[in-house]
Amino acid sequence: MNGVVNWAVHFFMLDEGPLIWLSDFLIGCATIGIIVALTYFKLWKWLWDNWLTTVDHKKIGIMYLIAAVLMLFRGGTDGLLMRAQLSWPNLHFLTADHYDQIFTTHGTIMILFMAMPAIIGFFNVAVPLQIGCRDVAFPYLNAISFWLFFSAALLFNLSFVVGGSPDGGWTSYPPYVENFFDPGPGENYFLVALQITGIGTIATGVNFLITILRMRAPGMTMMRLPMFTWSVFITSIIIVFAFPVLTVALALLLIDRDFGSHFFTVTGGGMPMQYINLFWIWGHPEVYIVILPAFGILSEVVSTFSHKRLFGYSAMVVSMIAIAILSFVVWVHHFFTMGAGPGVNSFFGVSTMAIAIPTGVKVFNWLFTMHKGRVEFTSAMLWAVGFIPNFLIGGLTGVMLAVPPADYQYHNSYFLIAHFHYTLIGGTVFGVFAGIYYWWPKMFGVLLDEKLGRWHFWTFMIGFNICFFPQFFLGFMGMQRRMYTYPAGYGWGIINLISTVGAVLMGVGFLIFVWNVLWSARFGQRDTTGDPWDGRSLEWATTSPAPEYNFAIIPTIKGRDAWWLMKKTGESINGPKGVPFRPIHMPNNSGRPIIMSLFFFIAGGGFIFQWWVLAIIGLLGVLVTMAQRSFEYHDHHYIPVEEIERTEAAAGRL
Amino acid sequence: METKEHKFHQETGFPWKHVIGLLLSLVLTAIAFWLALATHQPPAVVITIIVVLGFGQLLVQLYMFMHFTESDDRAWQVPTIYFALFIAFTVVGGSIWIMSFRSIVS
Numbered sequence: 223m224n225g226v227v228n229w230a231v232h233f234f235m236l237d238e239g240p241l242i243w244l245s246d247f248l249i250g251c252a253t254i255g256i257i258v259a260l261t262y263f264k265l266w267k268w269l270w271d272n273w274l275t276t277v278d279h280k281k282i283g284i285m286y287l288i289a290a291v292l293m294l295f296r297g298g299t300d301g302l303l304m305r306a307q308l309s310w311p312n313l314h315f316l317t318a319d320h321y322d323q324i325f326t327t328h329g330t331i332m333i334l335f336m337a338m339p340a341i342i343g344f345f346n347v348a349v350p351l352q353i354g355c356r357d358v359a360f361p362y363l364n365a366i367s368f369w370l371f372f373s374a375a376l377l378f379n380l381s382f383v384v385g386g387s388p389d390g391g392w393t394s395y396p397p398y399v400e401n402f403f404d405p406g407p408g409e410n411y412f413l414v415a416l417q418i419t420g421i422g423t424i425a426t427g428v429n430f431l432i433t434i435l436r437m438r439a440p441g442m443t444m445m446r447l448p449m450f451t452w453s454v455f456i457t458s459i460i461i462v463f464a465f466p467v468l469t470v471a472l473a474l475l476l477i478d479r480d481f482g483s484h485f486f487t488v489t490g491g492g493m494p495m496q497y498i499n500l501f502w503i504w505g506h507p508e509v510y511i512v513i514l515p516a517f518g519i520l521s522e523v524v525s526t527f528s529h530k531r532l533f534g535y536s537a538m539v540v541s542m543i544a545i546a547i548l549s550f551v552v553w554v555h556h557f558f559t560m561g562a563g564p565g566v567n568s569f570f571g572v573s574t575m576a577i578a579i580p581t582g583v584k585v586f587n588w589l590f591t592m593h594k595g596r597v598e599f600t601s602a603m604l605w606a607v608g609f610i611p612n613f614l615i616g617g618l619t620g621v622m623l624a625v626p627p628a629d630y631q632y633h634n635s636y637f638l639i640a641h642f643h644y645t646l647i648g649g650t651v652f653g654v655f656a657g658i659y660y661w662w663p664k665m666f667g668v669l670l671d672e673k674l675g676r677w678h679f680w681t682f683m684i685g686f687n688i689c690f691f692p693q694f695f696l697g698f699m700g701m702q703r704r705m706y707t708y709p710a711g712y713g714w715g716i717i718n719l720i721s722t723v724g725a726v727l728m729g730v731g732f733l734i735f736v737w738n739v740l741w742s743a744r745f746g747q748r749d750t751t752g753d754p755w756d757g758r759s760l761e762w763a764t765t766s767p768a769p770e771y772n773f774a775i776i777p778t779i780k781g782r783d784a785w786w787l788m789k790k791t792g793e794s795i796n797g798p799k800g801v802p803f804r805p806i807h808m809p810n811n812s813g814r815p816i817i818m819s820l821f822f823f824i825a826g827g828g829f830i831f832q833w834w835v836l837a838i839i840g841l842l843g844v845l846v847t848m849a850q851r852s853f854e855y856h857d858h859h860y861i862p863v864e865e866i867e868r869t870e871a872a873a874g875r876l
Numbered sequence: 877m878e879t880k881e882h883k884f885h886q887e888t889g890f891p892w893k894h895v896i897g898l899l900l901s902l903v904l905t906a907i908a909f910w911l912a913l914a915t916h917q918p919p920a921v922v923i924t925i926i927v928v929l930g931f932g933q934l935l936v937q938l939y940m941f942m943h944f945t946e947s948d949d950r951a952w953q954v955p956t957i958y959f960a961l962f963i964a965f966t967v968v969g970g971s972i973w974i975m976s977f978r979s980i981v982s
């Protein structure tokens with residue numbers, strides 16, 4: 223009896239102190255609150271029919287983005303906790319152990335569970351509309367991708383209150399994440415959750431690759447694709463080639479931990495460095511996976527709000543292809559200090575610097591797009607314009623880090639922390655916010671408020687620079703990353719305090735954004751035209767939000783900036799008047815993706831806690847749901863003409 | 877869903893190709909396990925044979941499951957295969973080059 227109680231107390235981490243109790247309490251309250259609210263307002267069926275079982279790319283995109291914003295909140299809270307701990311020398315607000323767990327979950331969540339779903343959310347929201355088709359190539363698979371990501375995110379976040387979080391950094395290097403140094407379920411959470419979401423991501427890559435290759439409207443040649451869609455195309459290729467390497471690295475490490483093999487343990491003849499090598503073969507392309515779509519968003523936003531066509535279209539495409547290829551041959555710059563020798567280090571140093579060239583080309587193209595344009599500084603445009611100098615700082619410090627001898631000085635210091643936050647926040651997060659303000663009306667039929675949007679931008683952008691710019695100097699002064707506290711007398715204290723103030727300001731910026739969402743939902747300007755920005759690509763040709771079938775009649779494309787051309791020549795998106803509608807073939811909703819992901823979740827739990835019965839049940843469930851799909855013959859339906867006519871009439875397009 | 881000319885590759889009859897593919901890939905995997913666990917060949921021999929088996933596995937995947945020969949879109953397939961070869965070469969060759977520092981150090 224006593225044994226069971228002790229086990230449970232430890233399992234649910236009740237012996238870990240008030241921070242965990244508070245989290246338990248809040249999680250409990252939120253869960254009960256959600257269940258009660260859904261039951262009280264009788265929303266369960268609505269939720270199931272409209273969201274949980276949907277295969278509609280627009281809804282899946284929205285769910286990805288909601289999840290991403292929630293994860294930004296979780297990761298941001300982690301960031302603020304760390305900044306609070308570091309704000310002054312000799313603080314012991316967090317213990318070393320807790321600090322380790324928090325920077326690990328912060329980094330992992332921000333990259334895999336915030337940046338990834340945010341960009342994949344935009345894939346879903348924009349790509350099918352931009353190329354003039356009705357859904358992605360494999361809508362059912364798309365739902366599976368989403369739910370795999372979702373259950374992985376849930377699993378990973380659960381580690382905070384059940385069993386303990388991973389604490390080996392988001393890179394999870396052996397030997398210190400091997401069982402001998404790091405027992406317990408924590409690291410397994412990392413390995414299993416990333417494995418599950420990785421499967422979903424590979425499927426997304428395949429899905430969008432095929433969608434863009436095969437589903438374009440007639441006349442939409444590759445060189446007429448909107449630039450965002452181009453960026454998604456390139457990103458999908460990188461995903462398909464990079465993620466399998468992560469899968470292998472994680473699997474080998476999990477086999478080491480769960481089954482006692484010795485791939486990465488030195489004592490058993492393994493090679494820990496090989497993990498680091500594999501991790502970054504995926505890891506560097508990964509950072510381009512989260513930045514290229516942001517480049518794409520930027521291209522759309524800059525050209526829309528400069529009211530000009532994008533400058534240097536082909537150069538943009540070529541430079542993205544160059545970046546994609548180069549991103550696979552630079553990975554050693556993350557471990558120059560391993561000491562692989564001058565030949566290796568110089569090669570990878572030079573290849574890294576070469577990436578600056580295509581990136582520079584893109585920056586100049588954005589600038590030339592704005593040049594002599596009628597530039598309109600909406601919130602989306604502010605984020606896009608803010609992106610350029612901030613990302614530039616990130617990029618230039620990156621070139622500094624690419625010089626191997628110099629990197630021996632900067633490596634794993636706060637200089638590095640500042641560098642990658644400039645690329646990830648100044649690049650990806652700014653791009654994501656630009657996309658949110660830009661596509662918000664398309665997603666919800668409401669505009670976000672411009673005034674609050676400006677407040678959001680300025681507080682966040684200024685806070686960001688106050689937070690991270692001083693960290694370059696902390697790095698020069700010798701402060702290392704991942705240290706949970708530091709002694710007085712190095713002169714680091716005041717700089718850290720300034721940095722923390724900046725972090726708080728970013729938090730305020732985030733709250734203004736949340737307030738903007740709530741305020742606009744109630745009082746925001748409705749988007750009745752479907753084209754609030756005088757847009758250029760096809761997503762602006764249809765209603766906001768777009769009808770289930772996107773386009774009643776698939777448009778024929780006559781050039782780049784297709785919708786702009788149609789507006790110029792006064793064409794309707796439904797083609798010449800009097801073309802009759804035909805029933806539209808659409809995929810059925812399915813509850814199986816979410817159920818299959820539940821089984822992945824269960825299997826994941828089994829592998830994390832080494833409860834093999836649970837793992838086997840979960841895997842069997844996955845197999846059975848997969849097999850069921852093979853015997854599903856009624857997976858589509860037709861939208862009747864009358865319903866299309868009603869929808870189109872309501873949209874004023876008849 | 878379908879835009880443009882959309883060809884459904886409706887398969888009729890028993891999916892022999894898939895079943896044979898599945899059996900072949902299982903057998904290839906089993907041989908690799910057996911080699912590593914139950915025989916006592918020198919590592920170099922085992923590794924060489926496993927690489928050959930892995931190549932066979934690749935062909936099984938491409939021909940049995942991915943309908944490598946059935947595509948009507950050569951224009952994309954060829955560059956993609958070249959890119960895949962480039963990545964495979966970079967990853968394998970690069971890793972060997974990078975990790976060979978161990979022999980210098982020790």
Ligand code: HEM
Pocket residue numbers: 297298301302304305325326328329330332333336337390391392393639643646647650651689702703704705725728
């Ligand atoms: C909300 C603003 C943010 C703050 C205040 C913040 C702060 C921090 C801090 C204090 C660290 C740990 C430094 C250390 O002790 O080594 C850290 C690490 C990290 N951050 Fe952030 N961060 C923020 C946003 C982001 C975003 C948006 C991303 C990615 C998209 C990100 C990615 C990372 C990564 C990958 C690490 C490394 C984790 C590791 O060492 O394993 N952060 N951040």
Ligand SMILES: [Cu+2]
Pocket residue numbers: 505506509552553555556
């Ligand atoms: Cu890198």
